[in-house]
Amino acid sequence: MHEMGIAMDILRIVQESIPAEMAGSKVQRVNLKVGKLSAIVPESLRFCFNVVAANTAAEGAELAVEEVPVVARCNDCGHAWTIDEAVFVCPKCRGARIEMLSGRELDIVSIELSEEEGDHADPR
Numbered sequence: 001m002h003e004m005g006i007a008m009d010i011l012r013i014v015q016e017s018i019p020a021e022m023a024g025s026k027v028q029r030v031n032l033k034v035g036k037l038s039a040i041v042p043e044s045l046r047f048c049f050n051v052v053a054a055n056t057a058a059e060g061a062e063l064a065v066e067e068v069p070v071v072a073r074c075n076d077c078g079h080a081w082t083i084d085e086a087v088f089v090c091p092k093c094r095g096a097r098i099e100m101l102s103g104r105e106l107d108i109v110s111i112e113l114s115e116e117e118g119d120h121a122d123p124r
Contacts, residue, residue: 070082
């Protein structure tokens with residue numbers, strides 16, 4: 001389950017991103033964009049994040065996942081489309097020289113912190 005390693009990396013980034021002047025704040029929500037080709041199962045990632053976030057400033061934080069569709073562009077005719085099935089040819093010209101525009105993302109978009117201090121003196 002590679003989601004555990006990803007959850008650990010997300011938690012590390014979240015902890016490192018908390019400004020020093022906000023040490024002690026609780027993480028309320030972590031907003032992610034995850035591409036459909038990233039081979040990440042959002043529910044598994046949420047479960048793993050809850051496990052690794054225990055006893056940290058991110059304990060109980062919501063992991064909000066926005067799934068990004070697979071979008072491609074044909075290098076022959078320039079047509080762009082959303083890929084809904086495992087057919088990687090241009091629907092317009094049937095060309096196979098395509099470029100993936102989206103669908104492989106794994107981005108932390110934002111981290112939301114509470115205004116009030118949490119129970120944790122050190123968010124790391």
